[in-house]
Amino acid sequence: MEINPAVTFKHDRSVMYAKRPKVLIVGAGLAGLTMGMLLHKADIPFEIYERAPEVKPLGSAMYFSATTAPMFKQCGIYDEFVSVSKPVSDMKICNAERQLEYMIPFHGHEELFGSEGYIVARPKLYDILLRQVPHKHLHLGKKVLSMGQGGNGVLLRFSDGTEAEGDILVGADGAYSAVRQGLYEKLKKENRLPAGDGLPLPFSTVSLVGQTRPLTTEEFPDIELPDCQFRTAVGANRPYAWKTFTTAQRTVCFIVTQFLDTESSKDNDAFRNSEWGPEAAQAMCEQVRDFPVISGSAQGVTMGDIIDWTPKDLISKVMLEEKVFDTWFDCRTVLIGDGMFINKDGFNPSGGVGAANAMHDAIVLANLINGLPFHPISEEIEDAFRAYKKERIDWVEKAYSSSAMFRTMAGPTMAAKMVRYAMKHIPAWAMRKVELRVLSNRPSVAYLPPQEDKGSVRPFFQPSLSVVAPVEEEKARVGSGGEGGGEC
Numbered sequence: 001m002e003i004n005p006a007v008t009f010k011h012d013r014s015v016m017y018a019k020r021p022k023v024l025i026v027g028a029g030l031a032g033l034t035m036g037m038l039l040h041k042a043d044i045p046f047e048i049y050e051r052a053p054e055v056k057p058l059g060s061a062m063y064f065s066a067t068t069a070p071m072f073k074q075c076g077i078y079d080e081f082v083s084v085s086k087p088v089s090d091m092k093i094c095n096a097e098r099q100l101e102y103m104i105p106f107h108g109h110e111e112l113f114g115s116e117g118y119i120v121a122r123p124k125l126y127d128i129l130l131r132q133v134p135h136k137h138l139h140l141g142k143k144v145l146s147m148g149q150g151g152n153g154v155l156l157r158f159s160d161g162t163e164a165e166g167d168i169l170v171g172a173d174g175a176y177s178a179v180r181q182g183l184y185e186k187l188k189k190e191n192r193l194p195a196g197d198g199l200p201l202p203f204s205t206v207s208l209v210g211q212t213r214p215l216t217t218e219e220f221p222d223i224e225l226p227d228c229q230f231r232t233a234v235g236a237n238r239p240y241a242w243k244t245f246t247t248a249q250r251t252v253c254f255i256v257t258q259f260l261d262t263e264s265s266k267d268n269d270a271f272r273n274s275e276w277g278p279e280a281a282q283a284m285c286e287q288v289r290d291f292p293v294i295s296g297s298a299q300g301v302t303m304g305d306i307i308d309w310t311p312k313d314l315i316s317k318v319m320l321e322e323k324v325f326d327t328w329f330d331c332r333t334v335l336i337g338d339g340m341f342i343n344k345d346g347f348n349p350s351g352g353v354g355a356a357n358a359m360h361d362a363i364v365l366a367n368l369i370n371g372l373p374f375h376p377i378s379e380e381i382e383d384a385f386r387a388y389k390k391e392r393i394d395w396v397e398k399a400y401s402s403s404a405m406f407r408t409m410a411g412p413t414m415a416a417k418m419v420r421y422a423m424k425h426i427p428a429w430a431m432r433k434v435e436l437r438v439l440s441n442r443p444s445v446a447y448l449p450p451q452e453d454k455g456s457v458r459p460f461f462q463p464s465l466s467v468v469a470p471v472e473e474e475k476a477r478v479g480s481g482g483e484g485g486g487e488c
Contacts, residue, residue, distance in 0.1 A: 024166040027173030031337030031358035033129040038366035049142035059122030061245035061253035066113035085118035086228035114455030210315035221296035329385035331488030336361035371467035
């Protein structure tokens with residue numbers, strides 16, 4: 001297919017067979033797999049393209065609150081998700097002397113919001129989502145070289161010489177999204193890219209992440225406790241914070257974050273465009289070995305012990321960035337997850353960031369794509385994308401603000417100490433108010449059977465929940481015919 005941005009053609013839907021738009025998804029992370037799972041359940045044709053040649057079980061632990069529970073239940077994966085997770089009753093803030101300073105409680109969420117919060121190892125959740133997508137729709141080793149879009153569709157060209165055609169392109173390929181870069185380059189040439197979207201990504205922190213092998217109670221006694229032991233320690237006179245999480249698999253997941261100054265940022269600059277993997281992590285492992293870890297044992301466990309208990313190929317070094325882009329879509333191309341809201345913080349336990357935020361994007365976008373008419377023209381697709389941004393932007397900006405506050409809290413600065421002091425002394429009513437604002441966002445899939453929400457606090461209004469798919473009777477006659485194909 002040759003993509004012509006200026007093409008304008010007429011098509012009469014009354015004489016065309018019913019055809020749902022074909023969606024090309026770039027990126028097989030949690031956002032891309034969630035999008036694929038939801039499109040599969042809507043019987044909308046899709047393909048997922050991932051640049052990595054193989055799936056690697058990398059990453060640490062993730063917190064999922066009541067905000068994703070409705071979708072998990074609708075998709076039939078909630079019970080399995082719970083079975084591989086541990087409930088979280090609080091987050092413990094500790095100092096570098098292995099002393100507990102205070103706790104942030106998460107009690108009463110099931111009564112208020114219909115579900116408790118859980119910690120899950122990222123590889124376990126990834127495996128659940130991966131099994132929801134038919135293998136034939138997942139294509140590995142597909143590095144995007146170029147993309148095109150126009151009134152007659154989208155076209156991807158890959159480094160192996162192959163091409164893919166479709167009607168809609170979804171960029172779910174992370175912080176350094178090839179789709180976003182290609183889209184922004186085009187918009188910049190046309191003088192349509194906002195100035196802020198063209199600036200380099202902020203690069204202020206790096207993290208070491210991983211997961212140990214299964215541990216014994218002699219090695220880590222707290223592994224036996226039924227609730228996840230979610231602990232965050234802050235370095236007294238060094239620019240680090242480190243977090244540990246016990247999992248249902250008797251492992252310990254960890255995240256060690258380094259806050260960069262001008263010099264250390266230069267030292268890490270070569271890592272900016274590198275892949276996740278053990279090679280980049282080794283030097284940082286040596287730097288953090290003496291960091292103390294609370295394990296429930298009288299013996300002094302350190303981060304060095306945690307690292308030694310972790311298979312080397314399950315340790316990786318990742319960049320931490322935060323930015324909300326203004327441009328989310330153009331013509332037939334749209335961004336979700338880290339493609340348009342980059343949040344690699346991992347500290348915020350209260351929902352709405354990271355993976356949960358990407359899943360919310362996928363829910364809303366899938367609802368709106370499912371509501372498109374047969375043979376949608378580019379203007380109709382772009383209207384759906386506009387509605388997607390309108391529904392999501394306020395939540396994304398709230399998530400950004402919340403995550404920035406929690407990241408500041410983990411830092412070594414005076415501002416961080418002030419935030420930690422405020423959190424330690426925050427009244428229970430004020431904390432509950434924050435939870436009400438965040439956990440009332442519990443989006444559902446419009447075209448799947450609704451699940452009973454037993455929370456006493458009702459979910460916020462969700463515009464895309466009222467969107468319906470074109471009905472069977474309209475397959476032979478949709479619209480009045482004679483619509484223009486549109487231009488991009």
